[in-house]
Every structure is written in structure tokens, then in C-alpha cells.
Amino acid sequence: MKIRYWLLMLGLLGSSPLATAQASRTLDSLLTYLRMHPATDTTYLKVMDKVAIELIYKKADYARADSLSRQMAEVASKAGNWTKLVAAHRNRAAINLLKADYEQAMVFFQKTLETAEQHNLPRQLIYGAMCNLIIGHDKLQHNEEVIQLATRAIEYQERYQLKPRSPLPPRLIGEALVRLGRQQQAIPYYQQAGAIFRELGDERGTAIFENQTGDFYLELKQPQPALAHFRQSLQLAERLQFELLQADALDGVANALRLLKRPAEAMPYAHRALAIAQKQDNKLGTSTSYGTMGQLYQAQLDYPNAETYLKKAIALAEKNGYKDDLKRYTQALADLFAEQNKYQQAYVVQLKNNKLTDSTTAVRTNAEVQRLLAKYEADKRETQIRLLQNERQLQQQEADRTRWQRNALLAGGALLVLLGAATTAWLLNRARVRRLQEAQQIRKQIAHDLHDEVGSTLSSISLLSGMVNDLIAQKRPESAERAIQKINTDARQILEAIDEIIWTINPGNDSLQRVALRLKEYAQPLMESKNIAFSLVDDPGLDHLPISMDVRRNLYLVAKEAINNLIKYSEATQATMRFEHQNNQLKVVIEDNGRGFDVNQASLRTGQQSMRDRASAMGGSLTVQSAVGSGTKLELVVGQ
Template identity: 25%
Template sequence: MMTQFRILYVLLFFTIYTFAQVKEDKSIDDLNVKALKIYPSNSREAIQLLEKAEKIAKSKNLQLSLAYTYNNKGIVTRVIGDYPKAIEYSKKALSLTKDALIVASSQNNIGACQRNMGLYEASLKSFLTALKIYDAKKDFLNQAIINNNLGLVYKSLGVVEKAKSYHQKAIEAYQKINHKKGLSEAYNNLAIVYVEENNLEQALSYFKKSLDFEIQLNDKRGMAESLNNVGGVYYYLEQTDSAFIYFNKALKTEYSIQNFAGLASSYNNIGDVHLYKENYVAAKKCFDSAFYYAKKSKSAFDIENTLNYYALLYEAKNDYKMASEFYKKKGVFHDSIQKLSNVKQLQELETKYQTAKKDTEIAQNRADLAEKELKLKKKNTMIFGSLGFAFVLGLLGYLLYNQQKIKNSQLIKEAELKEALVKIETQNKLQEQRLQISRDLHDNIGSQLTFIISSIDNLKYFDIAKEKLVSKFDDISGFTKNTITELRDTIWAMNKSAISVEDLQIRITNFIDQAKLATQGISFDFSIEKNVNASHEFSSLEGMNIYRIIQEAVNNAIKYANATQIKILLHQEENKMIFSISDNGIGFSETEIELGNGLNNMKKRALELKANLKINTEKGNGTIVTIVKEIG
């Protein structure tokens, strides 16, 4: 069964784009309209038509028509996967006009390109700028489109509930106006959320609905994406023959419209089927093609996806060195993308926008109420006299009651907002922990590889029979494979909100067992005293730092101490959890050695833990490393 991590990379997203229209020159308008009608299936001809419109607009010095044409070129260029060039065209449009509809359409197109390039903060700003314009004009169709796009940004960030909320709003709006393209997109995006929740049957149903709409519309790009999505769910269900059929149909369709990003995704999907069937040569060819088109389109999603598939391919072929290299490349690339976007800033940006919008609406309502009240007072004074006074008193009473009702409603909304902000803050803390843990991946893998090299070097000092030598190499090979397993374990830990003492016990025990296999003449002992609260939980970052310090101390004892015995003990004293790692080796003097990365890393991790790290050692008398962590 495929893991959920991999299937998400099989799926695609697509976005409906808003269009602005001008009536400055009929020939220019006609060329633009014709281009926008044919561009999904015939992008080249669409670009040619828009270039004709551009020449006419320049020759007549029609700035508004030129801006309109530039933005439409940006939309078509984005659809074929050239995101930087698409942004350039839409920015040209913004530089030529302040027309609200063209500005909104340009910002929406720029936001979609930025999202595909992994620039999530910039993307959210662009979408919110467009939404503000459509809100002011009460343009319900385009409001739905922007809501759908905002859902895509939050989906990319892993904020699933936010994504579902925005996509559901879009579906309801599209149903009211029977907008087939919008419904196709909304069903597609909601299906992806169901994949996140592992509800595959529901996801497959929605993906097929999306595909039906695309076939009705004869939108080849939309058809290709929907075909890939349906194939992805079949693949997850291990119905690989059905998946292969849908992926190949998608590939042919992407070639017909020369969609580079789509070609990258389709090649990855087909290569994954070959990988599943252990046809490694065919899989490698597909991934090479996918990487070529991913780089050509500058699609961050497809580049990272292809690097992941390369690693999986080499791992399946037992080439763990190459697999490790590609995992590292993927990690470096992912970190570079994450630095460009901060979830907390994005959430705050949207909150500011929504708050400003509500303030404007409240101010407008107050102004309207004041105007109505003044008219009523004048009319009642003229007609009813003294009766008008009583009426005014009744009206004022009603207004006070209504204001109190509005105030109560506002207090409820503020409470809901505070609750949402608390949830967002919690998510951001977890995200920060996961980013810090991901930075430790390279350090961990490096230390394990150093340990493997040390074990191999130690073989030179023993006269070992051939059979034992072969067995020893097998042990070291097994430990090398466990290096890859350790990488997966760390990724798993990133998805945990807490690591218990029991979790640490299992991880440390596994590490000790592997160390026993890879060393000779060293005995290991790991024990936990009965008074230790085994159910106590550390944060994921604290748990990983504790484990890394213990791992570093053991590795140092093996490599440098010439020890024959290494002991690890965990005990508890009231509100303190104490880990000690001791050996009977030669010890060292901190004043006589230059502190290396190992000791520096241990001290750095202890500072992050807010724990006390003690290293007691002297030459000839062994070493004791103690970690003292206060617990609540």
C-alpha cells in the first residue's frame, strides 16, 4: 500500500482565472476574446492572437487595451507553465492602468503563479488585493474564484481546515450560478482534502465529477489534470492498471497543449507506476523527463516531487548512497522554499484584511442608520407633532436594543476569532518545531555515517577469518540501511506533537542494538529506574534533542575513548529527569583538546532544551555525560 505522503505528490491543482474586459477598440477586444476562448486547448495560437492585439494597441497608443492584452498574455503563459514570464506580463498590465477590474485580474494571475512557485506569502497578498476589489464591486463570481485560490494556498501550507472552508464557500457559490468550470475546480480541490483525510472513495467520486465537467467544457488542460488525479487515487488503491491508463491519457493531453508543469507531473506519475512494478529502467527515464520539464516550468512542487522519486528509485535498487544524496537535495530544496513563506505571517495578514473589512462595514452601517434616523425625526415632527416625540422615543429604544444585539453578536465573533488565533498559534509552534527538527537531519545522518566509517576502520586491527569478516561487513551494511530508516523515523517524529519517555526508550534501545552489531569488544547497558514516569511527554523538539545528545555521547565513547563498557541510565528526582551516559575509557581533558562539532553540538542542543549538561572526565578515568531536564 502506498503511503499518504507519496500520493499527495501525485495530485495536481488548477485555478480558474478572472478576466477583465475593456471596450476601447473592437478589433483588440475581439482578438482578446478569441484568444481566451481557445487558450486552454491551443495556447500557441492564443499567444499569436494576443501579440496581434498588442501591436494594434501600441500603434494606437491605447494604454487600457494594452494593459488588458498584457494581462491576458500573462494568463495564457501561466497556463502553459512559464510562471516568471506570466508574472512579468501581469506586472506590465499593472504599470499601465489603475482600472479596478484589470488590477484585480492581474493580481489574481500573479497570485496563482506565486503559489505554484512556492511563494505563499506573496501569493496570499496578491489574492487578498484582488478579493478586496471584488468585494467592493459585489462581484460574486470572482469572489468565489478568489476564495478557491485562497483555499489552494492554505492547502499548500497544510492548514487543511482553512482550505476546506474556502473550497466549500466556492462550491456553494458556483452551484448558485451553475458555473461548470468553477464547480470542476472546486470539486477537484475538495477531493484533494478528502485524500488528506484518507477518504479515498469520496475523493475518487469528486475527482470523476471534476473530470466530467472538463470533458463537457472540452478543456484539455483541465482534462489532463483531472485524469492525473483520478489515476492518482487508483494508484493509492493499488489498482495500478487503471492508474497507468489514466496517467498515459493525461500525458498525451499535456503534450497536445505543451504544458511543461503538467508534463513533469504526468511523467512522475507514470514513473511511479513503473517503480511500483520494479521496472527501474523505465522509471528512471520517466523521472529524467519529469525533472527536465519541472526545471523548465520552475514549478517548486514538481522539482521537489521528482527529487523524492529519485531517492525512492535508488533506495529500491539498494543504492543507499545515491538515495541519501537525493533525500538531502530534497531537504535542502524544501527548506529553501519554506524560508520564503511563514505560516504565522500569512494568518496574520488575512486576519488584518478581514478586520479592516468588518470595520468598514460597521462604519457604513452606522452612517446609514444615522441618516435614516434624521429623516424619520424630521418627517414625524412635521406630521404628528407631539406624537412624533413619542415615536422617536420608541425608535431610540429600538435602536438601543438593536445596538446591544449587534454588540453581543460582535462579542461572540471576537471570542470565535480569539479561539481561532489560539489554534493558529499552536499550529505555528508545531511548525517551528518541525522546521528545527528538519535542520537536524543532516547532523544525524552525518554522525551515523562517521560511525560506520569508524567501524570499518576498526577491522584493520583484528585478524578475522573470512567468514567472520563477511559477517561483519553484513552487519555494517545493515547499519547503513538503518541510516535511511533513521531519516524516515525523524520525518515521522516531525509529525508528532510530543515524544514520550517510552518513545525515547524504544529509539535508544534500537540505536544500542545496532551499535552492538557494528562494534567488537564493547558491552552496552541501558536501564531506566522504576521511579521514572514512563508516560511523561517531551515536545517533539525536546525529545529529538535528548536523543541526539545521547547518540553523540555514545558515538564519542566508541570512536575516541577505547572503552570496553558503555552505560546509559535514566532516573528521576522529583521534578527533574536525568540521563547519564558513562564509559570506562581513557577520558580526556577539556583544556588540552580543541572542542569539535560533537561536543559543541551537545552543548547547543542542551541550551535549546533549557537543560543542564555536565561532562565529567579526566585522563585514564573514563567519561560521564549527564543531562538534567526540569519537567512540569
């Protein structure tokens, strides 16, 4: 349940969410106030904020909280109340963070900081917005960004002597360093965070920090010290009557004991955590407790109860959109079935988990690969520019020496030449070493992300292989043949995924001509299979027009999605794709003469929102023109 106490840190933008909720009137009385008063004054906005916080942190009613926060943002904007506009963005970020939609959470975290800085809000508020943005980077595991922004936040705090000091930036720097494999460098930052908590005399913050430290040791696969920190957190939380953190600490104790092979001892802690979550009507906590209990029953080989609780966790997570819990416990259920040699059931559940992974983790890790590579290319260009500047400076200095010291001794001139050459060689060598180190780091990152990309599909292949052996032993050759065909299909999908990643990162493909060619190779056989006459028209100048890796990848995925929709739904007999470049704009047009659809109504064609998001990410726009019986025209415009 780690994500819940992360959100306690969002109180940096104002008062603590839990403290505010506890000090407020009941939710019913707050809702009555909103119904009875006009949406105009500051008090109304304060009440809206309190209701949203109650719905988020105590009721886990994210749909209502998000709707209310949208209204709050509109009212605050009209009233010019920028502080409450920041609070509305913060609430929407918290909702997406709890739902594990980290990309969308980052959008609102960025808005909080931009709004605070644009309107010169109090420095403490700006600092809090920085900290919240660091949390977003942390959840996306943008380790370098975490370290850079957290360091900036610490410097900002010290420059303006903001009090009280916050332990969040050093704490997150420590966690980022751990993820980078630099555990020893992380320790001083953890110690600094602990010292700040003690300096503040903040028992609540100390209790949260102890819980986080327990998770730190769990991630390092060290359950014994983790258990000690969870117990300390639990003791403080019980003294403070801090029930939300009690549930987190109890769950932590249970998981530490499970890893220590003491599941029977762990079970009472898991039951207590579940009781608190149910008492608070906290659906996220309930889902997590169900999952923990399922894993504890599995550790005791009580498979029926393990299956029951894991299915409860999955159902609750699926109903409420808790993506992390849903993926975690779906995989746990597949592992449970495999442990019992129930390969058919394991395979079905594994397929479900694969779809979840494909729709979230794989997309995010691919995006991270592209981000890292783009960052590497930018840094490489900057290094080359600096080297050229240094070389020009050295050449100019040498020319000046030649002009003003024409009569200098030959030995002195030779010495200067040697010194310049040595300096240039040293600079070039240092830059070369740096580029090699960066390339090595990116290679490691790509290897890691490729592992994530294909891991779930390989799990399916492994389970199917186990099924084949059983089916052969049962003399069921037809079923065995179908399983083998599925293994072949999954293997081809892995090869296609890897081929697509390799094509994306290959610098030889950095031109629009290469994008057009690959799309034609992709579309042509699909069109022929549906008897669609297909043509591709491109501008001859595309061959010499460079394109960044990020734009190239998004452009390719948008066009590929459009082609898939055309093949599936259009019933067309003719289709055209055009690439045009004029007025510093790239235009991609895909047209068909198919049955069309009503663009104002929900369509069977999938991925339109995803395509628009990708177009927006490129700084472009996507328009779709269609009508029933009149074909469809999709137009993507990107500035160059």
C-alpha cells in the first residue's frame, strides 16, 4: 500500500489532507453547504477542497472527487483565486496517482508548478509544487529528473530559508539512487531525511518515514531490517491514532514476515490491516489487504483460500481502476495456478495480465527508452559543440601568439603547439570516455526495457509449454497442436516487438522517407488481404528532411493505428496515404472510400484518443472527417 502514504506528502501545498479532513465537519454537512450556497466566494472554494480531500483520502471515491475538482478549477479560474486553482490541480494529480495513471498525474503536477510560478504565489507554495512534481517523476522512475529537481528544490529552500524544512527531496534522491544501483550514495540522503524529521519533532512524519524505510529494505530483499522499521512505524501510528498509516504498517509487517517464511505469524497483521481498510471504506486498502492475505495463504499451501482472496483483490482493483494492484495480483493468481500445475487456468490468467502489461508498462518503458536516447543525443550534440568551441579558441590563441610573438624562440613556439595539442587530445579523450559511459548506460537501460517488453509473453509461452506436455500425456493431440500454434504466434509477436524497437532507435531511419517506406511495407499486404487498392504519395523532398526519433516514433504509431482501423472497419475498396511538406509543416493524410461513420458518436474504431495524444505530444494536431456512407479522411499536421 506504498502509494497511499506517498500522497500524504501532497500536503506540502497546504495543510495536510488527513489533518484537514479530521478537523473538518462531516462530509454530509460539507455537501449540504455546497448545495445551499452560490459558487462564488473563497469560503465556497475552501469547502470544495475539503470535500474533494474527503472523497480522495477517506472514501476513495475518485470519480466524484475528480468531477468536483474540475468544477473547483473552473470556479477558481473565474474568481482569480490562483491558490485554490493550484489545489484543484493538486487534487486531480493525487487521484491519477492513486489510480496509477502516472503520466496523467504528471500533467496536473506540472500545472500546479506553472500556475504557482506564473502568478507569483508564496514561495512555500511553489516549493510544495516542486516537491509534488518530484513525486510524479519518482513514480515514473525518471531517476535523473528526480535527482535534478530534488536538488533544485533543496537549493530553493535554502536560498529563501523556507521553514520548516522538508525531508521529501533528500528522501526521493535516496530512492532514485537506489534504483540506479548506487545504494551507498543513497544512505546519506536517507539519514538527512531522518534528521529533518527529528529536527521537526514531527511524530507523524517520522512514522511515515519509518514506513517508507521499511519499503526501502523490502525492495533490497532485506526483510529483517524492514520488519524493524515497520514495527516502529506501527507503534508511532497507534500512539497517534493514525489509522491510515496503521493499515500500511500492518501490511508491511505481514509482507516482511511472509518473506521471512513466517506466514502464520503474519496472518493476524494482515487481518488487522483489512479491518481498518473496511472500517474506513478504503477500497484501495481493502484491495491490497486481500492480495496480501492471498499470498500468505499461498505461502501456507492453503490454495483454496489463496485463490479466493486473490480473486477478491483483482475484482476490487478492476472495479475501481487500481492498475498497480490489478497487475500485481493477476500475476500472483497466474503463479498460484502454475504452482498447482493447473496450466490451463494459469494460461488464461496470464493472458489477462499480458494485456494489462501491454497497455501500461510496455508503453511506458518504450517511452522511457526513447526519452533516454533523445536525452543522450542532445547531450552528445552539446558535447560536440563545446569541443568545437574549445578547438576554435585554441586555434585563435595560437594565431594570436603567432602574430604578437613572431620573434619568439622556436622552442617556446614548439612548446605552445605541444601544449595545445595535448589539451585538445585530453578534451577529446574525456568527451569520448563520457560518450562511451553514456552509451553503456543506455545499453543497460534498453536491455532492461526489452526484458520488460517480452517478459509477460515469455511467461505465456512457458505456461503453454507445460500444457503441451500434459496434453500429450493425456493423448489430446488436437489441443496440443493448438497450444503449439499459440506458442508460434506469441514468439512472432515478440520478434515483431523487438524489430519495432530496433527500427525506432536506429539513427539510419531519421528521415520521413524511411517512415513512409516502412508504413507502405506494413500497409500493403494488409490492404491486399482485404482487396483494397492502396497507393502512397510522398513529396520527393522527404528523403532529405530529418526528423527526431520521438516525432518519428509517434508519427509511425499514429499512422499504423489509422491503417489498422481502416482495415478492420472501413469496408473500403480504395485507400490513399499522402505525405506533404510545405510552409514548414508536415501533413500526413489517410483517406478511404469506405462506409464512414458519425464522428459525433462513439465509434467502433479504437485508439482515436491515443492518436490525438500522440499528435499533441509531437506539437501537432489530428483531425478526422467522416460521415456515414462517405468514407473517412484522417489528417495529421506537425510543425517542423
